[in-house]
Amino acid sequence: MARKVFLSFLGTNRYIECNYFEEGNLNKKIDNVKYIQEALIKLYCHDFSSKDQVFIFLTKDSHDRNFLDNGLWNSETKKYDLKNVGLKTTLNHILPEIGNPKLDPVEIKEGFSREDIWSIFEAVSDKVEEGDLIFLDITHAFRFLPMLGIVLMNYLKATKNIKVCGIHYGAFEKLGPAALVEQTISIDQRNAPIINLNTLLEFQEWTSAVNGFIRFGESSSLKSVSDKEINNFLRQPETRDQTTKDLRFIVNGLSGITADLQTNRLNTLINQDLSNFSVKLKSLREKSPTVKPFKQILKLLEEQILNLSEAGELRWLEAAKWSAKHNLIQQAFTQFQEGMLTYFIQDINKLLERKPQLVCFFPVNESGKIDYLNEKSRSFYSSILYLAYKKNQKENIPDEFEKAVSTLIFHGYDELANLYGQINKPRNDINHAGMRKGPSQAKKFLEIIIDIISKSEKIFYSNQAKQSNFPSKRNLLNLSNHPSTSWPEKQLKLASEHYGPVQDIPFPQIDPLAGEGEIDALADQYLTKILDLRPKAVHLMGELTFTFTLVQLLQSHGIPCIASTTHRTTQDMPDGTKVSKFEFVRFRNY
Numbered sequence: 001m002a003r004k005v006f007l008s009f010l011g012t013n014r015y016i017e018c019n020y021f022e023e024g025n026l027n028k029k030i031d032n033v034k035y036i037q038e039a040l041i042k043l044y045c046h047d048f049s050s051k052d053q054v055f056i057f058l059t060k061d062s063h064d065r066n067f068l069d070n071g072l073w074n075s076e077t078k079k080y081d082l083k084n085v086g087l088k089t090t091l092n093h094i095l096p097e098i099g100n101p102k103l104d105p106v107e108i109k110e111g112f113s114r115e116d117i118w119s120i121f122e123a124v125s126d127k128v129e130e131g132d133l134i135f136l137d138i139t140h141a142f143r144f145l146p147m148l149g150i151v152l153m154n155y156l157k158a159t160k161n162i163k164v165c166g167i168h169y170g171a172f173e174k175l176g177p178a179a180l181v182e183q184t185i186s187i188d189q190r191n192a193p194i195i196n197l198n199t200l201l202e203f204q205e206w207t208s209a210v211n212g213f214i215r216f217g218e219s220s221s222l223k224s225v226s227d228k229e230i231n232n233f234l235r236q237p238e239t240r241d242q243t244t245k246d247l248r249f250i251v252n253g254l255s256g257i258t259a260d261l262q263t264n265r266l267n268t269l270i271n272q273d274l275s276n277f278s279v280k281l282k283s284l285r286e287k288s289p290t291v292k293p294f295k296q297i298l299k300l301l302e303e304q305i306l307n308l309s310e311a312g313e314l315r316w317l318e319a320a321k322w323s324a325k326h327n328l329i330q331q332a333f334t335q336f337q338e339g340m341l342t343y344f345i346q347d348i349n350k351l352l353e354r355k356p357q358l359v360c361f362f363p364v365n366e367s368g369k370i371d372y373l374n375e376k377s378r379s380f381y382s383s384i385l386y387l388a389y390k391k392n393q394k395e396n397i398p399d400e401f402e403k404a405v406s407t408l409i410f411h412g413y414d415e416l417a418n419l420y421g422q423i424n425k426p427r428n429d430i431n432h433a434g435m436r437k438g439p440s441q442a443k444k445f446l447e448i449i450i451d452i453i454s455k456s457e458k459i460f461y462s463n464q465a466k467q468s469n470f471p472s473k474r475n476l477l478n479l480s481n482h483p484s485t486s487w488p489e490k491q492l493k494l495a496s497e498h499y500g501p502v503q504d505i506p507f508p509q510i511d512p513l514a515g516e517g518e519i520d521a522l523a524d525q526y527l528t529k530i531l532d533l534r535p536k537a538v539h540l541m542g543e544l545t546f547t548f549t550l551v552q553l554l555q556s557h558g559i560p561c562i563a564s565t566t567h568r569t570t571q572d573m574p575d576g577t578k579v580s581k582f583e584f585v586r587f588r589n590y
Contacts, residue, residue: 004052004133006045008037010062011140014072016182018190020170032187035087036139036170044135045098052101055127057108124152132162139170154204167197206293217326219258226251229291243287246280253277261323264334269319274309314460324449332449333427340420345372345381355558361404389421407557410531415459423452475500477535480542481507491584499536510543523549537562551590561590
């Protein structure tokens with residue numbers, strides 16, 4: 001069973017008798033006592049036993065003047081010999097009546113220096129044991145000691161798992177100066193309230209909990225202090241309103257979100273419907289929460305969590321950003337890379353819906369989709385995304401991945417691939433504990449992830465309004481024997497409206513003796529050129545077998561191919577010849 005401990009400080013003043021009562025409850029009153037310690041012990045320590053403890057902390061002067069008998073200043077003899085019953089005698093009379101806990105006076109320093117303050121801190125701390133139930137009296141704690149007492153209680157809660165049953169202050173000064181009270185107020189009217197200052201400890205708990213959340217993203221302490229307040233209000237019919245219930249919903253939701261972030265539960269985060277969380281959080285800011293500390297905390301939660309809850313398909317990016325901000329560096333790397341891979345796979349699924357012919361490069365399951373939770377799928381798409389990064393770095397990649405990688409780059413995934421490639425090395429470094437050649441210094445990881453997140457935000461958020469997050473270049477590639485400089489105005493205007501600016505590359509000279517294999521090889525060469533240029537569409541007209549072969553290749557990569565249609569008019573000339581004129585009509589898809 002936990003030990004019960006009463007801690008109190010004793011001063012040097014001359015104390016006079018009064019009646020101490022619990023603030024707001026005159027039925028709990030101890031009459032005609034000189035020392036607040038006597039009143040507090042009778043009110044709150046009546047169930048102590050011989051295993052429990054009463055510690056009185058006193059300086060040498062307070063020990064001689066008020067702990068021992070007959071030590072107060074005597075104005076007649078000019079000595080400290082005034083008749084007086086000291087606290088030691090008083091407690092020795094009453095302690096046997098409440099179970100006979102051990103009385104232990106502890107001498108402390110005056111506290112005039114930093115060293116003295118630490119000495120007092122250690123003196124009190126050393127007397128407290130693991131799991132003690134503490135009753136603290138700060139009535140006669142001088143100068144800084146009341147503040148030190150509050151700080152010390154929080155310190156001991158963290159280091160020794162104590163429970164604070166009460167922090168008490170006997171407000172005798174509410175009656176007036178002691179000498180005047182003694183002369184003008186009869187003992188039956190000297191009622192001084194005992195104020196419970198547990199609220200100060202609660203304030204510190206809230207402060208510590210909020211600080212832990214802001215700095216480290218740790219919400220368990222915030223939930224703990226919140227739950228105590230919220231549950232108290234929910235037990236009372238008059239405060240069991242919707243606002244208090246919504247507060248509980250927010251606190252529980254916050255606890256779940258931060259737990260997912262700390263443990264990298266990204267699949268839960270990206271698939272969780274947080275719309276109700278966002279709505280209630282915004283709504284509570286406009287109300288006056290019953291739990292007072294939440295008035296300021298709700299604003300903080302909006303700043304910390306709202307972007308994450310409303311991020312939609314980019315929640316993984318906000319999760320990585322949140323983790324980096326709260327110094328959860330390894331989580332930030334993991335969530336960023338795994339989140340980007342998941343986003344990439346889901347975007348490929350959208351691409352395949354628009355261009356199903358690309359399935360020959362991007363394998364799908366029986367349902368025609370890529371399962372982003374399938375390990376083999378994640379491994380394959382991680383490989384081609386990383387290989388796209390290497391290709392962008394002008395490095396060689398395996399031939400079997402060439403077509404898939406080139407198709408990725410053509411469809412605009414090169415920026416994403418570059419980011420994926422940049423994070424690959426540091427993430428492996430941090431996940432493998434630096435057990436490799438040339439590991440990064442610890443301080444570098446935060447810089448790296450913040451830089452990559454910043455680059456990602458510019459790419460993803462600037463493209464959110466577009467149909468595809470990774471659009472191809474907006475231009476028309478003209479591969480024909482007729483350069484765009486010779487096109488009529490109508491053809492140029494239509495091309496610009498539908499496809500953007502026109503870029504020319506000459507149509508190759510096709511040898512009439514060339515075999516099918518040579519045509520195929522030449523078409524493959526032009527496919528590579530076109531994939532690097534990433535046009536919106538290709539205007540392709542020329543030798544029929546080469547055109548046919550290249551159109552098939554381009555279409556297999558999802559690249560639209562068009563031809564020009566014309567209207568021909570023939571005019572008979574006087575010399576018997578005929579002159580044909582071609583007038584552009586429209587572009588037609590192959």
